[in-house]
Amino acid sequence: MEAETISEDIACSETLKTIYERRAVRRYKDTPVDHELITKILDAGRMAPSAINKQPWKFYILTGKETIKTFSREIAKVTARVFAKEHPGDVAKAAFHFLHMLKAGDLFKRPDPIFHGAPVVIFITALRENEWASLDIGMCAQNMMLAAKALGLDSCPVGLAKYVEQTKIFSRLQVPFSEQVHLAIILGYGDETPEIHKRIRNNAFFIE
Numbered sequence: 019m020e021a022e023t024i025s026e027d028i029a030c031s032e033t034l035k036t037i038y039e040r041r042a043v044r045r046y047k048d049t050p051v052d053h054e055l056i057t058k059i060l061d062a063g064r065m066a067p068s069a070i071n072k073q074p075w076k077f078y079i080l081t082g083k084e085t086i087k088t089f090s091r092e093i094a095k096v097t098a099r100v101f102a103k104e105h106p107g108d109v110a111k112a113a114f115h116f117l118h119m120l121k122a123g124d125l126f127k128r129p130d131p132i133f134h135g136a137p138v139v140i141f142i143t144a145l146r147e148n149e150w151a152s153l154d155i156g157m158c159a160q161n162m163m164l165a166a167k168a169l170g171l172d173s174c175p176v177g178l179a180k181y182v183e184q185t186k187i188f189s190r191l192q193v194p195f196s197e198q199v200h201l202a203i204i205l206g207y208g209d210e211t212p213e214i215h216k217r218i219r220n221n222a223f224f225i226e
């Protein structure tokens with residue numbers, strides 16, 4: 019598939035440029051991220067719109083290398099179990115598809131199969147009974163990823179992180195039972211520049 023390019027009119031707006039330059043980055047340098055930057059990114063998330071202004075998001079942040087690896091491996095184990103249960107006849111194919119090009123066999127060989135070696139992992143939760151929470155959190159997460167890009171960092175949303183709830187180490191996050199983990203955002207200094215995925219464009223319908 020042909021790669022996307024950024025046109026000149028987009029490149030001259032800082033906001034649009036940031037939107038177009040953000041990528042899901044899955045390889046990171048071994049450089050830690052300053053707490054001040056993490057705080058700025060959290061603040062950008064807090065600026066997101068939310069249904070009836072509930073601001074339902076809570077953030078649980080991991081910055082310890084070994085802790086991140088441990089959570090990653092435990093989540094990978096649950097992910098493999100979930101896929102084995104949901105796709106009993108075709109585990110390898112399902113894992114291949116959902117684990118974003120990770121071969122099923124590689125899952126346990128990688129030191130950090132879920133968080134891709136990023137130095138910061140931010141789990142985002144909200145109260146379970148909030149019907150708008152996943153939309154609010156999607157907006158919050160996108161604000162955070164754009165802020166990260168604007169501050170010179172890269173990121174990736176990690177939906178599989180929701181399986182942290184089923185790991186045996188979940189209690190270490192101290193998330194109350196009333197909250198649900200929706201996803202995690204990983205942050206760090208990227209060590210790859212993936213091409214922009216071609217965007218589908220025949221999906222807008224103007225009605226007069």
Ligand SMILES: Cc1cc2nc3c(=O)[nH]c(=O)nc-3n(C[C@H](O)[C@H](O)[C@H](O)COP(=O)(O)O)c2cc1C
Nearest residue numbers: 040041042043044118174175176177178179212215
């Ligand atoms: C809700 C959601 C969940 C995602 N979960 C994962 C994930 O678990 N692991 C991962 O590596 N990428 C994950 N991604 C990243 C997507 O694969 C990525 O955004 C998509 O391929 C488009 O690439 P781009 O972000 O570079 O445009 C997720 C993205 C979204 C929006």
